[in-house]
Amino acid sequence: MSDTNTQVRDAAGVDLDNPNLTRFDIVREGARRDGVEIVHYEPQYAPGSKGEKRMTRIVAFFFLLTGIMSTLFVIAFIWWPWEYELGPHASKYYTPVLGLTLGLALVGVGLGILTWGKKLLPHEIAIQERHDGPSSPEEQKLTGSTLQFIGAEMGLGRRPILKWSLLGLAPLGLAAAAVPIGALIKDPHHPDILFKTGFAGATRANPIRLMHDDGTLVRPEEVSTGGQITVFPNIPGGASNHYADSPTLLIHLREEDAALLNGRLYSINQNSPWSSFVAYSKICTHAGCPASLYEQQTNRLLCPCHQSQFLITDNARPIFGPATRSLPMLPISVDKEGYLVAVGDYKVPVGPAFWEKD
Amino acid sequence: MKRRKVDLKALPGKTAQEVDTRLPVATPLRGILNKVFPDHWSFLLGEIALFSFIILLLTGTFLALFFEPSLQEVHYNGSYLPLQGVQMSRAYETALDLSFDVRGGLIMRQMHHWAALLFMAAIVVHMFRIFMTGAFRKPREINWIIGLSMFWLGFTEGFAGYSLPDDALSGTGLRIASAIMLSIPVIGSWVTTSLFGGEFPGEIILSRLYILHVFLLPLILLALVSIHVGLVFVQKHTQWPGPGRTNKNVVGERMFPRYAIKQGGFFMLVFAVIALMGGLFQINPIWLFGPYEAAVVSAGSQPDWYVMFLDGSTRLMPAWDIRFLGYNIPPLFWPTVVLPGILTVLPMAYPWIEARWKKDKASHNLLQRPRDVPDRTGLAAMALAFYLVLTISGGNDIFADKFHISLNAMTWAGRIGLLILPPLAYYFARRLALGLQQHDREVLAHGVETGIIKRLPDGRFVEVHQPLAAPDEHGHTDLPYVGWTVPKKMNRLGALGPAVRGFFRPIEQPAPPQQEEQPREEITSGKS
Numbered sequence: 001m002s003d004t005n006t007q008v009r010d011a012a013g014v015d016l017d018n019p020n021l022t023r024f025d026i027v028r029e030g031a032r033r034d035g036v037e038i039v040h041y042e043p044q045y046a047p048g049s050k051g052e053k054r055m056t057r058i059v060a061f062f063f064l065l066t067g068i069m070s071t072l073f074v075i076a077f078i079w080w081p082w083e084y085e086l087g088p089h090a091s092k093y094y095t096p097v098l099g100l101t102l103g104l105a106l107v108g109v110g111l112g113i114l115t116w117g118k119k120l121l122p123h124e125i126a127i128q129e130r131h132d133g134p135s136s137p138e139e140q141k142l143t144g145s146t147l148q149f150i151g152a153e154m155g156l157g158r159r160p161i162l163k164w165s166l167l168g169l170a171p172l173g174l175a176a177a178a179v180p181i182g183a184l185i186k187d188p189h190h191p192d193i194l195f196k197t198g199f200a201g202a203t204r205a206n207p208i209r210l211m212h213d214d215g216t217l218v219r220p221e222e223v224s225t226g227g228q229i230t231v232f233p234n235i236p237g238g239a240s241n242h243y244a245d246s247p248t249l250l251i252h253l254r255e256e257d258a259a260l261l262n263g264r265l266y267s268i269n270q271n272s273p274w275s276s277f278v279a280y281s282k283i284c285t286h287a288g289c290p291a292s293l294y295e296q297q298t299n300r301l302l303c304p305c306h307q308s309q310f311l312i313t314d315n316a317r318p319i320f321g322p323a324t325r326s327l328p329m330l331p332i333s334v335d336k337e338g339y340l341v342a343v344g345d346y347k348v349p350v351g352p353a354f355w356e357k358d
Numbered sequence: 359m360k361r362r363k364v365d366l367k368a369l370p371g372k373t374a375q376e377v378d379t380r381l382p383v384a385t386p387l388r389g390i391l392n393k394v395f396p397d398h399w400s401f402l403l404g405e406i407a408l409f410s411f412i413i414l415l416l417t418g419t420f421l422a423l424f425f426e427p428s429l430q431e432v433h434y435n436g437s438y439l440p441l442q443g444v445q446m447s448r449a450y451e452t453a454l455d456l457s458f459d460v461r462g463g464l465i466m467r468q469m470h471h472w473a474a475l476l477f478m479a480a481i482v483v484h485m486f487r488i489f490m491t492g493a494f495r496k497p498r499e500i501n502w503i504i505g506l507s508m509f510w511l512g513f514t515e516g517f518a519g520y521s522l523p524d525d526a527l528s529g530t531g532l533r534i535a536s537a538i539m540l541s542i543p544v545i546g547s548w549v550t551t552s553l554f555g556g557e558f559p560g561e562i563i564l565s566r567l568y569i570l571h572v573f574l575l576p577l578i579l580l581a582l583v584s585i586h587v588g589l590v591f592v593q594k595h596t597q598w599p600g601p602g603r604t605n606k607n608v609v610g611e612r613m614f615p616r617y618a619i620k621q622g623g624f625f626m627l628v629f630a631v632i633a634l635m636g637g638l639f640q641i642n643p644i645w646l647f648g649p650y651e652a653a654v655v656s657a658g659s660q661p662d663w664y665v666m667f668l669d670g671s672t673r674l675m676p677a678w679d680i681r682f683l684g685y686n687i688p689p690l691f692w693p694t695v696v697l698p699g700i701l702t703v704l705p706m707a708y709p710w711i712e713a714r715w716k717k718d719k720a721s722h723n724l725l726q727r728p729r730d731v732p733d734r735t736g737l738a739a740m741a742l743a744f745y746l747v748l749t750i751s752g753g754n755d756i757f758a759d760k761f762h763i764s765l766n767a768m769t770w771a772g773r774i775g776l777l778i779l780p781p782l783a784y785y786f787a788r789r790l791a792l793g794l795q796q797h798d799r800e801v802l803a804h805g806v807e808t809g810i811i812k813r814l815p816d817g818r819f820v821e822v823h824q825p826l827a828a829p830d831e832h833g834h835t836d837l838p839y840v841g842w843t844v845p846k847k848m849n850r851l852g853a854l855g856p857a858v859r860g861f862f863r864p865i866e867q868p869a870p871p872q873q874e875e876q877p878r879e880e881i882t883s884g885k886s
Binding site: 030031034036038039077082083084086094095096097098099100102103104105106107109110111112113114116117118121124125126127128129130132133184185186187188189193194213230232239240241243244245246247282283286287288289290292293302304305306307308318320321322323324325351352353354355356357358 | 388389392393394429431437438439440445458459461462464465468497529530533534536537538540541542543544545546547548550551552553554555556557558559593594602605606607608609610611612615616619620622623624625626627629630631633634635636637638650651652653654655656657658659669672673674675676677678679681684685686687688689690693721723754755765766769
């Protein structure tokens with residue numbers, strides 16, 4: 001095909017009204033006027049050949065597959081039991097069946113189109129000239145002068161007062177920025193939310209009881225030696241995400257470990273443990289995840305997010321990983337009725353560090 | 359009444375003429391139809407990202423019809439029995455409803471998530487292709503920068519989407535994000551409380567992430583995608599070197615019909631893969647994680663894969679705290695704010711860095727094979743090694759658990775590996791590139807290796823080469839090195855017959871050995 005009608009191809013300017021022109025000649029001429037030369041154009045199969053018929057059948061098969069699979073998809077979508085049932089049930093296969101039918105339907109149309117394009121359409125090689133690089137110096141000069149002239153027309157250089165008065169527009173930008181910033185901005189220090197938890201306000205005279213996440217109060221007997229539980233301040237919503245900085249780990253140390261801890265308490269943690277019970281903030285001082293994996297044998301607390309490790313028997317000092325600060329200790333005691341209580345808030349801010357946190 | 363005759367055959371032509379009278383489109387339309395695109399499989403990686411993005415818009419719009427980004431406390435009353443009566447946020451409840459009480463909601467959720475993972479994967483692989491082949495060079499620096507911006511926008515978009523369902527994993531991720539913001543010097547606490555409307559988690563964050571996720575970021579992404587593809591269109595696609603291909607032309611196929619049809623078919627296949635994955639492979643089963651509670655986390659909590667490298671950098675960071683005058687910069691700041699900053703600015707500046715380094719200020723439309731620019735290939739390998747160490751470290755607890763390695767050893771291996779492996783990767787990739795280049799040059803000079811050893815009359819053994827062109831008196835061919843594939847296997851004119859075709863069984867019988875054929879003298883020279 002590439003060599004057919006060569007009699008008109010090589011003509012410098014093709015006469016489009018020439019009755020001898022084939023449609024392909026006109027296409028080629030159009031391409032040439034767009035800077036595209038079709039240098040090779042060759043059908044992959046002779047028209048009506050066995051190979052062409054085979055490819056046509058394959059394309060038709062793929063489209064038929066799409067038709068069948070799409071129908072199955074619609075049928076499954078409507079009639080397959082889809083509402084959740086506990087245990088083994090056909091509804092568990094609803095999503096896989098939808099995915100399979102839809103996926104195969106799309107595979108069919110995709111492969112059909114690709115086979116059509118790649119196998120049934122002629123091979124071609126076309127060459128297009130690139131016109132990149134800068135514009136011609138003449139064009140550059142014309143446009144550059146136009147721009148400069150616009151600048152001169154505005155006359156800022158000649159009218160200095162105008163130039164200075166433009167500064168007066170600056171507050172308009174400020175006004176535009178002020179609305180979103182002013183509305184969004186929230187002072188973290190008034191009230192000092194980053195330095196307080198749900199235990200704020202607890203004192204020796206007026207303690208806050210500890211509770212489980214279901215709201216029941218905590219007695220020391222509930223925690224076996226070497227065990228740990230998560231406790232919350234017994235205030236309204238104390239276990240909810242509203243007090244996301246308040247979850248506390250209550251640990252019942254073995255006697256010897258308690259002695260070890262008491263021997264090296266930081267001054268800020270003096271009198272904070274009660275008997276052999278110690279309470280640490282559960283919020284990791286690195287990135288705020290709950291540092292909840294407690295290794296009973298080694299007395300280490302591991303944060304599962306970034307693997308910081310804290311030594312329970314040494315003020316929860318970080319001993320491995322990216323954390324740099326000890327977990328804050330909650331001062332605890334037991335009230336007259338035998339419930340565990342917090343007798344003060346954490347003495348250092350709970351959770352990840354920030355600029356103002358010394 | 360006169361009956362009007364409509365000539366159906368003339369209708370399309372007439373319509374076209376009517377349109378052209380109003381909008382003269384004939385010339386520009388033909389220009390688009392005839393636009394030539396070069397073809398190569400590696401040019402389709404970016405398309406996967408584009409197609410995934412379209413699927414993300416479609417499935418995302420469906421999800422938005424049912425999802426409510428509210429942190430209002432509710433008690434679950436849907437069909438998933440194990441969570442009946444559990445206190446949760448409205449966002450988590452509607453995400454559960456999407457999975458259990460909306461017909462076809464689960465497959466849409468899973469397709470959306472898989473498409474997001476594929477979107478980011480395609481971006482990363484496409485970016486590597488662009489870098490390793492030098493497609494970022496002048497005049498395409500702007501598109502390189504737009505592409506890099508889209509990586510980070512997609513990253514943020516993905517993270518915002520991951521945070522919306524308010525399940526245990528997304529809440530934990532959000533808490534880490536708040537800690538990252540807190541770690542910024544001077545303004546950290548102000549930024550965090552302003553964004554969260556108070557202390558973490560507050561009540562407004564999901565609404566803000568939602569508008570970011572479904573409106574602002576997709577809008578910016580859509581605009582950048584349009585500019586990105588538009589610039590490829592205007593500047594014309596780069597092409598590999600080869601016969602007839604120069605810096606001044608594009609050799610390929612016209613856009614219509616063949617190129618466009620192939621693109622359409624490829625889109626359907628990407629769509630198909632995402633539909634199959636969305637239906638058959640479970641992803642993010644939020645009903646198993648439970649609602650977010652500040653006190654609850656499970657071991658093995660991993661972010662989506664494209665966040666893992668920053669999770670890894672956070673895990674590897676040594677506990678270095680900078681404190682002075684009552685202020686401090688926490689160690690979290692360096693791997694999560696400074697590192698991404700470097701990873702944004704450095705690659706964006708790279709086209710100019712390389713131009714200055716290689717003293718090459720020319721425009722390039724021909725691509726380079728990785729072997730032809732060993733320094734750049736080395737840098738790419740270096741970046742890849744850096745990235746892989748970080749990504750593996752992002753799951754180092756899983757590796758430690760599955761392979762029974764000490765977790766602390768994994769962390770130390772990551773720290774040391776991060777410093778040692780990238781330079782090693784640079785060295786080996788560079789040597790590999792030089793070696794491959796050398797081999798190409800050898801074939802051009804001597805010909806293709808045949809594997810046939812010839813014994814010369816004086817007893818020496820030499821290997822027979824099949825020259826690519828007529829050799830000179832020394833047996834050398836003087837072919838120019840053009841930076842394109844050199845044949846490495848003997849063609850069918852070689853000494854051996856063609857290989858038998860067929861994958862599982864031969865689809866044609868090998869030719870029976872011909873009886874009358876005499877063995878070639880020079881091969882069986884042992885006869886004497």
